[in-house]
Amino acid sequence: MSRRSAIGLLTIATLALVWYLTTMPLEWISPGRFPSPLDVWDALRQVSTTGYANGVLYQHIVHSVSLVVLGFLVAAGTGVPLGLLMGASARAEALINPIFLLIRPIPPLAWIPLAILWLGLGDAAKIMVIWFAAFVPSVINSYTGVRTIEPAVIEAARMLGTPRRRFVREVLVPAAAPMIFTGLRLSLQASWTTLVAAELVGAIYGLGKILNVAQTDIYPGMIFVGMACVAIFGWVTTRLLAELETRSLTWIPLAEARP
Amino acid sequence: MAAISFDAVQKSFARSGKSFLAVDRIDLVIADKEFVAIVGPSGCGKTTCLRMVAGFESPSAGTVSVDGRRVTGPGPDRAVVFQQFALFPWKTVHDNIGLGLRNKGVAREERESRIAKAIALMNLQGHETAFPHQLSGGMQQRVAIARAYVLDPDVLLMDEPFGSLDAQTRITMQEELVRLARLNPRTVLFITHSVEEAVYLADRVVVMSRRPGRLKEVIDVRSVRVAEKWDRIERIEDVMDHESFIHWRTHIWRSLREEKEEV
Amino acid sequence: MNPVQSHVLTRAEILGYGALGLIAFLGLWSFLSLSGVVPHQFLPAPHEVAARFVALTSNPFAGATLQQHLASSALRFAYGFLLGAAIGIPLGLLMGWFRVLDEIVTPLFDALRFVAPIAWVPFAALWFGTGIGGPILIIFAGAFPPCLINAYRGARFVSRPLIEAAQMLGTGNLRIIVEVLLPASTASIVAGLRVSAGLGWQSLIGAELIVASTGVGFMMVQAQLDISTTTVMSAMIAIGLVGVVIDVALRALEAAVRRRGLA
Numbered sequence: 001m002s003r004r005s006a007i008g009l010l011t012i013a014t015l016a017l018v019w020y021l022t023t024m025p026l027e028w029i030s031p032g033r034f035p036s037p038l039d040v041w042d043a044l045r046q047v048s049t050t051g052y053a054n055g056v057l058y059q060h061i062v063h064s065v066s067l068v069v070l071g072f073l074v075a076a077g078t079g080v081p082l083g084l085l086m087g088a089s090a091r092a093e094a095l096i097n098p099i100f101l102l103i104r105p106i107p108p109l110a111w112i113p114l115a116i117l118w119l120g121l122g123d124a125a126k127i128m129v130i131w132f133a134a135f136v137p138s139v140i141n142s143y144t145g146v147r148t149i150e151p152a153v154i155e156a157a158r159m160l161g162t163p164r165r166r167f168v169r170e171v172l173v174p175a176a177a178p179m180i181f182t183g184l185r186l187s188l189q190a191s192w193t194t195l196v197a198a199e200l201v202g203a204i205y206g207l208g209k210i211l212n213v214a215q216t217d218i219y220p221g222m223i224f225v226g227m228a229c230v231a232i233f234g235w236v237t238t239r240l241l242a243e244l245e246t247r248s249l250t251w252i253p254l255a256e257a258r259p
Numbered sequence: 260m261a262a263i264s265f266d267a268v269q270k271s272f273a274r275s276g277k278s279f280l281a282v283d284r285i286d287l288v289i290a291d292k293e294f295v296a297i298v299g300p301s302g303c304g305k306t307t308c309l310r311m312v313a314g315f316e317s318p319s320a321g322t323v324s325v326d327g328r329r330v331t332g333p334g335p336d337r338a339v340v341f342q343q344f345a346l347f348p349w350k351t352v353h354d355n356i357g358l359g360l361r362n363k364g365v366a367r368e369e370r371e372s373r374i375a376k377a378i379a380l381m382n383l384q385g386h387e388t389a390f391p392h393q394l395s396g397g398m399q400q401r402v403a404i405a406r407a408y409v410l411d412p413d414v415l416l417m418d419e420p421f422g423s424l425d426a427q428t429r430i431t432m433q434e435e436l437v438r439l440a441r442l443n444p445r446t447v448l449f450i451t452h453s454v455e456e457a458v459y460l461a462d463r464v465v466v467m468s469r470r471p472g473r474l475k476e477v478i479d480v481r482s483v484r485v486a487e488k489w490d491r492i493e494r495i496e497d498v499m500d501h502e503s504f505i506h507w508r509t510h511i512w513r514s515l516r517e518e519k520e521e522v
Numbered sequence: 523m524n525p526v527q528s529h530v531l532t533r534a535e536i537l538g539y540g541a542l543g544l545i546a547f548l549g550l551w552s553f554l555s556l557s558g559v560v561p562h563q564f565l566p567a568p569h570e571v572a573a574r575f576v577a578l579t580s581n582p583f584a585g586a587t588l589q590q591h592l593a594s595s596a597l598r599f600a601y602g603f604l605l606g607a608a609i610g611i612p613l614g615l616l617m618g619w620f621r622v623l624d625e626i627v628t629p630l631f632d633a634l635r636f637v638a639p640i641a642w643v644p645f646a647a648l649w650f651g652t653g654i655g656g657p658i659l660i661i662f663a664g665a666f667p668p669c670l671i672n673a674y675r676g677a678r679f680v681s682r683p684l685i686e687a688a689q690m691l692g693t694g695n696l697r698i699i700v701e702v703l704l705p706a707s708t709a710s711i712v713a714g715l716r717v718s719a720g721l722g723w724q725s726l727i728g729a730e731l732i733v734a735s736t737g738v739g740f741m742m743v744q745a746q747l748d749i750s751t752t753t754v755m756s757a758m759i760a761i762g763l764v765g766v767v768i769d770v771a772l773r774a775l776e777a778a779v780r781r782r783g784l785a
Contacts, residue, residue, distance in 0.1 A: 007622070008629035015630070033649060090527040094539035099547045105762035105769075107720075109640070109728040110739075113746035113754050118564055146526055152345035154526050155315055159333040160359035160410075170358070172526070174349040193638040197728045200643060201743075208641075215644035223644040227637050234636035251349040251390045 035221040040228075043221030052222060053213040055205045057229075064195060064207040065233055067123060071130025072191040076184055078131075079138025083183070086139070087146025088172060100139070108133030108194050112201050121202045126195060133194040134187035141183025145176030178252065181245045188241055192234045207233075262414060262446035263289040263312055268321035270307055280471040281307050285321075287465065287474060289448065294440060296449040296461035298511065300518045304472030305450045309416050312448060313339050325414055335359050338407035342419040344399045346391040352378075352402050353387040359410045377409040380439070397428035401435075408443070415447045422452065430495055433459060454511045459498060466511055469518045476514055480507060566752045574752035575759060583753060584744040586736060588760055595726060595737040596764065598654060602661025603722045610669030610718075611711055615703050617670075618677025619695070631670070639663035639725040647733045657729045657737075664725030665718040672714025676707020712779050716772045723765055 016037075022028040023036030031039060048057040055063075086093040111132045112125075119125035149172075157171045173180075199208020207229050214222035270282040282304040289295050297305040310316045311323045314333040323330045325337060333339075338359075346355050356377055360370045378384060381401040391399055400420060407415055421429045433456055440447065440460075451457050457464045462481035465474060484490045487503045498504055531539070548568050554560045555567040566574075578588040586594075617624040642663045646656035680703055688702045704711075730739020738757050745753035 004625050007625040011626045011629055012633070034645075088526050090531045090536075091539060093527070094531055094536045095543040098540040098544045102544075102762075105765040106758050107724040107727050107761060107765060109724055109731065110742065110758050110761050112731060113742040114751070114758065117746050117749065117751060117754060149526060150343070150345070152341045152343045153347060155313075155333065156339065156341060156345040156347075156406075157358075158315075159313065159335065159337070159339045160406075161333075161335045161362045162358065163362065166362065170350075171347065174347070177349070192636075193640060193724075193728075196638045197640040197731070200640060200728075201731050211641060211644050215647055218648065220645075220648065223648070226644070227641050230638060230641050231633070231636040234638070238636070249349075251392070 031220070032218070033220065035224050039221035040224045041221075043219065043225045047210065047222065047225060053205060053209050057225075060205055060207055060210055061229060061233060063205055064199065065237070067126050067130070067206070068188075068191045068195050068237065071127045071195065072134055072188055074127065075131045075134030075191070076138050076187055079135045079187065080142045080180055080183070083139040083142025083144075083180075084146055084168075084172065084176065087143040087176070088168075093143075103132075104136055106132075108136075108190060109197050112194075112198050115198070116202060121204060126198045126203070129198050130191045130194050133190040137186035137190060138180075138183045141179045141186065142176060145179030145183075146172060148179070149175045177249060181241075181249070184241060184245075185238070188237060189234075192230070192237070196230055262291040262293065262326060263287075263448060264322075264324045264327075265308070265311075266322045266324070268308075268311065268318045268323055270304065270311065270316065271319045282318075283471040283473045285472070285474055287477075289446060292444045292446055294447040294449065294460060294462045295465060296451055296457035296463075297465045297467060298451060298454055298457045298515065299467030299472060299475075300469045300515060301452075302470045303467040303518075304470060305467050306418055308472070309339075309418050309448055309450050312414065313337055313416050335363060335410045336412055337414045337416055338410050338412035340400070340403050340407050340415070340417045340420045342422045344391070344396075344403045344423070346399055346402055346406075348391050351388050351390060352383060352394070355391070355402055356406045356409050359406060363410075373409050377405040380408065380443075381405040381435075395428070396424050397432060400424065400432060404436075404439075408439075413446060415445055417447065417449045419450050419452065421456070429456075434495060436460060454508055454515070455499065458504060458508050458511065459495060464507075464511060466514050475518070476511075478507060478511065483507065563749065564751055566755070571752050571755045571759070575756040578753065578756055583750075584741050586741075588738075588741075588756070591736060591738045591741045591757075592760060592764060595730065595739065598657040598737065599661055599723055599726045601654070602658040602726065603665045603719055605658065606662045606665030606718060606722065607669045607715060610666045610714075611673045614670040614673025614675075614711075615677045615699055615707065618674045618680075618707075619699055619703060624674075631667075635667060637663075639721070640728040643729055643732050646729070652733060652735055656733050657726055660725045660729040661722045665722035668714045668718040668721060669711070672710045672717075673707060676710030677703040680706045708779050709776075712772070712776045716769065716776065719768050719772055720765070723761075723768060727761060 020037050023031070023034065024038065035043070043052075044057075046052055047060075050056075053060070082096070086096055108129060111129050115125040115128045119128060153171070153175060157167055162171065195206070196208045196211070199206040200212050201208075203209040203212070207226055210229075211223060211226040214220075214226060265285040265287040268282060268285045269280065271278045271280045285308065297308065299305045307316060311318055312325065312330060314330050314337065317323075317330075330337075347358070350358070353374060356374050357370060360373060365373070378387060381404055383398070383401055383405060386394065386398065391402070394402070400423075403420070421432050424432060437460060449457070449460060458480055462479075464478045464480055466476040466478070467473065468475045483503050487501060489498045489501050489504065492498050499508075551565075552567050552569075555562060555565045555570075575588070580587060582590075584591075613627070617627055639660055642660050643656075646659045650656040650659065677699075684702060684706060685698070688698050693702070726737075727739045730737040731743055734740040738761055742754055742757045745751075745757065
């Protein structure tokens with residue numbers, strides 16, 4: 001085991017120990033403020049078996065994760081092509097840019113009240129907000145990806161007489177791919193943040209709903225469970241995207257792997 | 260019919276609202292299968308001249324023609340080898356070389372055989388499935404040259420192709436290019452900063468003045484080379500030892516220095 | 523110049539297309555609203571929103587005028603953001619220098635990183651009630667990571683020769699951090715501040731949607747409950763404007779840093 005992972009493990013173990021000691025035998029932290037490991041375990045059992053906030057844990061997880069993924073796909077599916085178009089066509093850029101600049105400064109979470117007003121507390125409103133949040137990074141990064149292509153590569157493609165469709169498929173998209181993936185990563189992050197926020201404000205079920213109800217019930221153990229689930233599934237989806245990225249970008253030298 | 264023809268060509272650029280003249284008045288005719296090198300101080304417009312033949316820029320006045328037809332845009336008949344290689348990093352060596360042929364609609368069997376020949380010609384055997392980042396600078400430039408050659412272009416345009424290579428690799432590539440030019444002669448326009456490189460490689464060397472670029476001198480190296488018989492010699496260091504080589508090299512150096520010192 | 527866009531537009535053309543796009547957008551909006559295609563209550567016309575925006579600056583809504591709400595939000599944001607920077611930047615620099623610190627903190631940080639800042643709201647409410655501590659915690663959760671990461675990266679990837687030169691001159695650890703790492707990382711840190719401000723402002727709004735009794739986020743929730751779409755949209759515009767101001771200010775900082783040669 002490398003020194004780095006050893007120290008990491010040690011730190012986490014120490015913290016876990018401190019957590020246990022301060023909340024249970026020593027009671028330095030009152031249970032109303034922060035849950036003890038036992039509290040968390042109890043909450044986890046409860047939500048997984050008998051259920052909490054209208055559902056059992058796996059239902060909440062499935063619901064939230066599917067909304068995130070769906071919202072992300074819609075946002076990426078619209079944002080990336082738009083960004084590529086704006087990068088490749090000066091006219092498209094000039095036409096769309098002002099509208100984009102107007103919408104962009106509005107933080108995604110600020111769309112939540114409007115979404116609730118328009119679409120209520122159901123899934124549609126969540127997808128709308130996720131779309132606004134995740135759309136912008138995809139557009140911007142895809143656009144930048146096209147604009148920063150080495151000019152000589154474009155000229156070489158033109159010199160070789162590459163027709164338009166082939167040019168887009170075999171030159172433009174692969175060249176912009178690294179930045180497109182950066183945009184996708186940011187979009188995924190934005191999707192999670194927005195979903196959790198939207199569910200916190202108002203939802204029927206989902207991880208954010210768990211947090212919401214636990215907050216009203218003053219149930220720290222359950223709050224912890226909710227947060228941990230958000231973190232874990234956020235990590236899982238991010239890793240899946242990273243895997244996809246590595247597999248698609250086989251041609252990048254390892255030295256350019258991002259931290 | 261001239262392979263490349265510059266007819267009263269001028270080129271200006273607009274930069275931050277002002278226009279400046281890059282190329283002043285070029286009249287130059289390059290014959291079919293002739294190897295012409297252009298040398299000149301930085302900023303003299305030599306690359307611009309090449310880009311006008313390539314079709315990436317168009318002249319502000321005058322005409323640039325290839326085979327009697329005016330140049331209107333880039334195309335595989337005027338293959339370009341770039342200083343920065345400009346290979347597609349996401350394509351293998353094989354696919355990099357093949358793209359131009361696919362664009363021309365060449366059938367698969369013929370394509371594969373032409374790619375194989377180009378790979379053999381440039382000594383790239385064994386690297387067909389490698390990606391550009393896995394290759395050294397010299398090898399990447401070989402791929403770029405193979406990509407150009409495989410198109411069987413009328414004109415080969417080389418923009419300081421060996422400028423990014425280290426000194427040793429550069430010499431190897433120069434010798435290779437001479438070998439290639441003998442095996443497979445075609446019209447070449449070659450831009451370089453290096454006077455030795457120009458005299459070694461070219462049939463004629465064009466010296467440009469500093470900006471705005473004008474033709475200062477045109478030197479016929481070929482007749483000297485044939486008369487002094489250094490076209491029989493293979494190695495650069497032996498060629499460079501010849502008095503006539505040294506004479507012309509120094510002559511061009513002095514000519515360029517005049518351009519630098521007239522400030 | 524990037525030749526992907528084969529058309530270069532003049533400034534007039536750019537403005538023209540831009541105006542066209544905007545007019546089309548506003549026109550469509552007005553049409554949908556005024557014609558009743560979308561129920562007017564849900565989509566007020568642009569000019570109605572503008573009118574409401576102005577009205578809110580003198581008529582209080584949900585307890586205060588627009589600028590008063592903005593002021594409370596801005597204050598919370600300032601505290602949280604400065605706290606995030608004040609802890610994140612030094613910690614990041616230290617982590618970049620002392621490998622042990624890096625090894626201890628990074629796993630912790632990685633574990634917490636995936637918790638969206640907004641998910642801290644329940645604990646914030648539990649610990650701070652409706653006091654200012656709650657929003658500050660959440661803003662901190664959003665603003666802290668980019669400050670830390672960028673300071674860390676700046677310090678870690680300082681060019682080796684600089685550090686070696688400092689060491690050769692006998693510079694102690696603390697001085698190296700303050701006089702070498704910090705200036706060398708300035709560009710990265712300022713870039714981090716920009717991202718951090720954006721995330722912090724976002725997190726604030728999110729927090730105010732859930733636990734607050736003043737502030738623009740709170741105002742929006744009240745407006746939503748009242749079904750006053752014009753107010754909701756006015757608040758969104760105000761939030762966007764403040765976001766732009768913050769970003770412009772930090773961009774100016776970035777430019778100033780670049781001009782002083784620290785980038």
